[in-house]
Amino acid sequence: xxxxxxxxxxxxxxxxxxxxxxxxxxxxxxxxxxxxxxxxxxxxxxxxxxxxxxxxxxxxxxxxxxxxxxxxxxxxxxxxxxxxxxxxxxxxxxxxxxxxxxxxxxxxxxxx
Amino acid sequence: xxxxxxxxxxxxxxxxxxxxxxxxxxxxxxxxxxxxxxxxxxxxxxxxxxxxxxxxxxxxxxxxxxxxxxxxxxxxxxxxxxxxxxxxxxxxxxxxxxxxxxxxxxxxxxxxxxxxx
Numbered sequence: 001x002x003x004x005x006x007x008x009x010x011x012x013x014x015x016x017x018x019x020x021x022x023x024x025x026x027x028x029x030x031x032x033x034x035x036x037x038x039x040x041x042x043x044x045x046x047x048x049x050x051x052x053x054x055x056x057x058x059x060x061x062x063x064x065x066x067x068x069x070x071x072x073x074x075x076x077x078x079x080x081x082x083x084x085x086x087x088x089x090x091x092x093x094x095x096x097x098x099x100x101x102x103x104x105x106x107x108x109x110x111x112x
Numbered sequence: 113x114x115x116x117x118x119x120x121x122x123x124x125x126x127x128x129x130x131x132x133x134x135x136x137x138x139x140x141x142x143x144x145x146x147x148x149x150x151x152x153x154x155x156x157x158x159x160x161x162x163x164x165x166x167x168x169x170x171x172x173x174x175x176x177x178x179x180x181x182x183x184x185x186x187x188x189x190x191x192x193x194x195x196x197x198x199x200x201x202x203x204x205x206x207x208x209x210x211x212x213x214x215x216x217x218x219x220x221x222x223x224x225x226x227x228x229x
Contacts, residue, residue: 004155032215043116044205044220051215089156099146099171100218102156 002026004092006103013080014111020076021106023090027071032093034100035064035075039086047075047088080110115139116208118221126229131193133224135206141186142208146218147179150203159204162189196228 004025013019025033032051038044048057053068061078077084087107091100115138123131135145143164148156160168160181168181178200180192189208193200205223209216 034217036220041222043222046217046219049215049217098144099158099161101158102148104153104155 002092002094002101004090004101004103006088006090006106008106009104010107010109012109012111015080015082017080017110018076018078019080019108020074021088021108023073023075023103025071025073025090025092025101026094027069029095030068030071030092031095033066033068033073034091034093035073036089036091037086038089038105044089075106077108080108082110082112084108085110114210114217114219116206116219116221118206118224120224121222122225122227124227124229125196127197128195129228131196131226133191133193133204133206133226135189135191135208135221137187137208137210137219140208140210142210143186144209145183145189146207146209147181147189147191148205148207150205150223156205159191193226196226198228201226201228 007022035047036044048064050066055066057064063076066073087105089105091102117136119134145162147159150156158171159174160170162168162181162183164183164186170176183189203225207218207220
């Protein structure tokens with residue numbers, strides 16, 4: 001069983017604050033790390049697919065980094081807005097499997 | 113692009129009823145679709161991988177006779193919960209796989225919440 005953990009479980013920040021959270025995953029047999037944003041009553045939305053150690057990807061105010069050797073990825077949100085409120089999921093894809101193993105998510109609430 | 117729909121959004125049914133959930137990729141063809149289940153405060157747990165035109169691959173502990181999966185076309189997969197019982201009450205969500213270059217991304221439906229009385 002692959003262990004994918006996210007921390008913190010939930011987070012409240014004020015509008016305008018920057019924030020970050022962590023996804024840890026097995027450091028062996030790495031293939032890809034996916035990040036999703038999941039707003040209530042909507043479909044999870046793919047944010048990033050990260051494959052290379054040291055990779056950094058950016059989408060607007062959201063960015064993510066990847067360290068495959070130590071088995072972690074950070075997601076950063078700069079200048080949080082209320083519309084960023086969602087659950088952020090990471091999912092690990094190993095080299096030997098086609099299926100994603102999900103973390104339990106970080107629930108972000110941005111207070112106006 | 114890459115929209116996946118799921119129907120119905122909500123199901124409330126009596127114990128013993130069979131429930132069918134549909135998952136459709138609306139603007140792309142998906143050779144592979146995935147079915148997940150999520151219990152409260154837990155991760156999305158993969159139930160099965162569904163390949164068009166062939167039998168689904170079930171994860172350990174998931175009864176294939178209980179959760180029937182049919183993937184008859186490149187845009188439609190169905191999950192039937194047969195003779196549902198209260199312990200089957202959960203959130204069921206599908207995803208469809210789409211390749212972009214060497215990367216493969218899963219696009220999710222909005223999920224189906226099942227309550228078995």
